[in-house]
Amino acid sequence: MDDVRIDLITVDEAGELLTVRRAAFVTEAQLYGDPNLPALTQSLTELAADIERPDVVTLGAWSGHRLIGSIRVELEAERATLGRLAVVPDLQGQGIGTQLLMAVLQYLPEQTKEVWVFTGQDSKQNISMYAKHGYEHQYDQHTGDLTYAYLRRILGEGGDEDEEETVAG
Template identity: 40%
Template sequence: MIARAVAQDAGEILTVQRAAYVTEAQLYGDPFIPPLVESADQVRRAIASALVLKATDGDRIVGAVRGQLAGATCLVGRLMVAPDAQGRGIGTALLEALHEQVAEARAFDLFTGHLSEDNLRLYRRLGYKETHRERMDDHLTLVHMRRDSDR
């Protein structure tokens, strides 16, 4: 089940976020990546100011994604799925729901790390194409991707 997150979901979303992003932190050798140092208040503010969708399995939140409209482009961020729920299509369902709910967007932009092969594979499968790379430091290059709207 995918629905819009509410302020009361912030703590549980943050828990899923931290669990989901630990592998990214290990992959890049950086325990201080933004998703791991974000606070519950910051997540609450994101829920208030952007479209945050949550995926639930019963009463448990197992994933989430954020979308923020900037002009005609939806900036996609913080796609996450709880580690024990990965591989079941939840990330795909969250992104597809975001694409549907931000129908006015002409494009969807996101980024991920260059070593995040599972993320890159998912985004390519959903129609995202690499636009450019941005070297952040010796260990991290961000891969920026865009998906044009279906309309």
């Protein structure tokens, strides 16, 4: 989609973000047979508090006035951890997730050296998308009944600066 605008999400948009995340994560819950994924159980109050954290950047993708996707970035020293990448079900598979993933680079502090992302081990489409954009599988972690795959991308390798210019333009 070419008419997508990516920008920071504010606490005023928390309700809309909660709706987008819940809609997007239903398919993950079905894949894993677990309706209690954190993205589905987070309350509006918890989400609003998360948006206001100084070490978290939450980006949204809009088509017109409609919020159609989001991604959360937690910043820690020289590391950024991506999570909660969500695209509304009716627009999945149209490159919006990739646009969000690439836009993150603009919002990282200069000292960020590596970007981590995690997803369910059985979420093959997600793992494939991350791998396509330079993320390499590092390890799996078991949490309750779920196994998460952790992938990492080292910044400064593979022409990240060129990608940042493309995203900003």
